[in-house]
Amino acid sequence: MSATWDVAIIGGGIVGTATAMALAREAGALVVVLEAENRLAAHQTGHNSGVIHSGLYYKPGSLKARNCVEGREAMYRFCEAHRIPHERCSKLVVATRKEHLAPLDELERRGRANGLEGLRRLAGNELRDYEPEVAGIAGLHVPQTGIVDYTAVTEAFARLVREAGGEIRTSSRVLHVERRQGSVVLETPKGAVEARALINCAGLQSDRVARMCGVDPGVRIVPFRGEYYELVPERQHLVRNLIYPVPDPRFPFLGVHFTRMVHGGVEAGPNAVLAFRREGYARTSFSPRDTLALFEFPGFWKMGLKYWRMGAAEMYRSFSKRAFVAALRELLPALRDEDVRPSGAGVRAQALDRNGALLDDFHIVEAERMIHVLNAPSPAATASISIGRSVAAMAARSFALK
Secondary structure (H helix, E strand, O other): OOOOEEEEEEOOOHHHHHHHHHHHHHOOOOEEEEOOOOOOOOOOHHHOOOEEOOOOOOOOOOHHHHHHHHHHHHHHHHHHHOOOOEEOOOEEEEEOOHHHHHHHHHHHHHHHHOOOOOOEEEEHHHHHHOOOOOOOOEEEEEOOOEEEOHHHHHHHHHHHHHHOOOEEEOOOOOOEEEEEOOEEEEEEOOEEEEEEEEEEOOHHHHHHHHHHOOOOOOEEEEEEEEEEEEEOHHHHHHOOOEEEEOOOOOOOOOOOEEEEOOOOOEEEEOOOEEOEOOOOOOOOOEOHHHHHHHHOOHHHHHHHHHHHHHHHHHHHHHHOHHHHHHHHHOOOOOOOHHHEEEEEEEEEEEEEEOOOOEOOOOEEEEEOOEEEEEEOOOOOOOOHHHHHHHHHHHHHHHHOOO
């Protein structure tokens, strides 16, 4: 048996490593991070678009709003201090139809309630001052939004964990968890790890890890694949920074948009199509186990009955480049089919409850000697430093680490 740790953290994405950093540096805890893959940031963290979100979208007072606003500025400070590529570049949220105006009003209200300084409402003729090729009848200019390399951020978090005496173990998928008096034992392919407490930041596998620990998570993780195109180099001038549509308030997705990336290039997307494998980055990805887990959960069928039209539209757009580009062209009329080419994809771990509701806010469940982070979608990367501190403080109180 290895030496006893204060806390074992399952999951080497940005939330797991941020939590480890906070525990190691601020609570003085001896921490080990167990990552199933052979590298950190292998899934959600390493497949997102690299946006530092402002806090515009989130209900004031929610965990998302509080953590995003605090975490955004912490992220900018961290990147500056550790020389991580980033830029506070701003974005436009564009209303292209009259029915978008009321949701745009609500976004403006939320943004101001969440303390966004310099937020500016724009008339249609003012949009082109920021994005000359954009089309719309109104919009919001959001100066706090930025871009960053989140994989580099995760690696920096991990380096600080090591410097504080912690350990990062890759290729260490947790296979079994056993509770003992005063500790938990986690079996991995590299041997057993004993710790006083456990924090589950396993993302796409977080509900399964909770059940492995004997905890009913109350939700099922549903994987949604987001597919991206990218603008060909000679047409990247069409986008200066970031251009977003007004999102459909019924869904926790932001709609297809344009993102200038911190290392160059412009991404377009993503859509949000149901994936039949939790780590299913290709259209053909399929897992019988993951599919059965969806089909046997009552909430899945309730969700399907409510949102099947949206799901069918997203599936069609997944297989039709022309349909995908048509959605993008609503924001950028000059865009042509030949201006974009396929790029990468990511899979979002979206928690679904038994009533068929897609959880919008962060969802954390505590149990004896355990904390389970069960829903941490966007803006979790932006808010990771704040989330990590919050979970670390929860752990310090619950596990008596100080």
